[in-house]
Amino acid sequence: MLVQRMARRYRRTNVALSEELRDLLRAAPSLDSPMRDHGNATPVPLDGDSRLPLIRTDQLGPAVTPVLVPAVKAQVEQLRDEHQNLERLAKSGLTPSRTGLFTGPPGVGKTLAARWLAGELKRPLMVLDLSSVMSSYLGRTGSNIRKVLDYAKSSPSVLLLDELDTVAKRRDDVAEVGELKRLVTVLLQEIDDWPSSSLLLAATNHGDLLDPAVWRRFDLVVDFPLPGPKGLEQALAQYCGPVSREVVQFLVHSLAGASFADAERLVMAARRRAALSDEPLFDVLLKLGQDRLRDMGYADRLHIALDLVQHGGISQRRVSELTGISRDTIRRRQRDE
Known part of the structure; x- marks a missing residue:
């Protein structure tokens, strides 16, 4: 609001400065349009009933390098290097890893590693808000998932599907309703179509609950063990x-x-x-x-x-x-x- 007022104030006395301030506002990311600085000013998708945002943007603080075991650190750093060197891969006819699955017990650095990757790649980190995505209406949850994934595909970004086991449980589980089983199918289709310009990460504390087909859809699976x-x-x-x-x-x-x-x-x-x-x-x-x-x-x-x-x-x-x-x-x- 302050920059808007300044732009209006300088419109008569300093047109060039006024226009630069307006350009800055148009380019700067916000909670409503976190990917605006990447050329996408589209607001984040909302749930049709509650009008709540379907994703939340992680507000990046000072870069904190996660403490990881050497094997995990090498895999995470390679994921960063691939997306920082797209042209070198393209010369060899290759594309970077589009998707990564982080598994392991709570508190071992899965979310912190995703936040670090987003900071290293200078891309917004968006986290799927499961409380907003899940809907009591038949078919609405799958539609919400598609909205989130389509939005994250539209510009370079890092999307984190936290607690993946909540929405991608085994389809042979007789205790689950048909709606959640259809949701797994929707999710698998969207992962298959994920572009190499963005990075899709998923994290779970309960890998044994995931549908077997989910594991095959991820280019990279990283197991985060408890620290020694x-x-x-x-x-x-x-x-x-x-x-x-x-x-x-x-x-x-x-x-x-x-x-x-x-x-x-x-x-x-x-x-x-x-x-x-x-x-x-x-x-x-x-x-x-x-x-x-x-x-x-x-x-x-x-x-x-x-x-x-x-x-x-x-x-x-x-x-x-x-x-x-x-x-x-x-x-x-x-x-x-």
């Missing part, structure tokens, strides 16, 4: 900032089997508690790590204690305080090993 110790160490170093290696190593062990989202949640809880209590972040992180250790069995805590002493570079006294395992027990087990 090295991945957690990298993530914690990114989340915690400048804290000692002792804290990071201890948290890596106390978060064994957790996801990246679990690790970030613990660090953010520690930051909030430290800000409110004026305690050092170092101490709060250790307390939260100890709280997680209390839920573990004695054998697991003993294994963690020995690993911290042998590979974490932490003294026996400090490890005993953190894990609750006596120094005598730690010494005896070290001698035995």
Whole structure:
């Protein structure tokens, strides 16, 4: 609104500036037309009954590089490289991967990887809003899906179908109604017709629920596993900032089997508690790590204690305080090993 007022104000005194401001407004993306800067000023599709947007545009913040295991990182980076080098592929008679399916448990970086790809490709990231797409009217849901996919095809973009298992369940499931089975057929047809100018990504936490035909429709399938110790160490170093290696190593062990989202949640809880209590972040992180250790069995805590002493570079006294395992027990087990 401010730029519109400025354009009107300068219409008499500085016509060139007024026109440039108007051109800027016409080109700038908005929530109603997120692909306007790519030459598509068409508003996002709406549901015919509720008039709610069928997609939501992800507001990109500062670029955050996801922490991924090497195999997954290589696949995601190749997807980026293919879409950044369309001409080189065309010279060899090739097209980039048009579609990608991200599978894995919650909190392992699937959505973050999609957001990172959109940022690297400088394209809007649009997420299918399943709450708006699903309709109680026969045939309306399939029509809504087509509207969303047609809109995303019209200009270079990245479309994320999050929780794909919600709309692409197995068609041989006797518990599902015919409408959802028809929806799977619609989705498969649309994926087959997807252009190489845009990128279609889908994510699911329950790959076993997907219809078998869905897997074959995606050019690339990437399995995001739970992070191992090295991945957690990298993530914690990114989340915690400048804290000692002792804290990071201890948290890596106390978060064994957790996801990246679990690790970030613990660090953010520690930051909030430290800000409110004026305690050092170092101490709060250790307390939260100890709280997680209390839920573990004695054998697991003993294994963690020995690993911290042998590979974490932490003294026996400090490890005993953190894990609750006596120094005598730690010494005896070290001698035995």
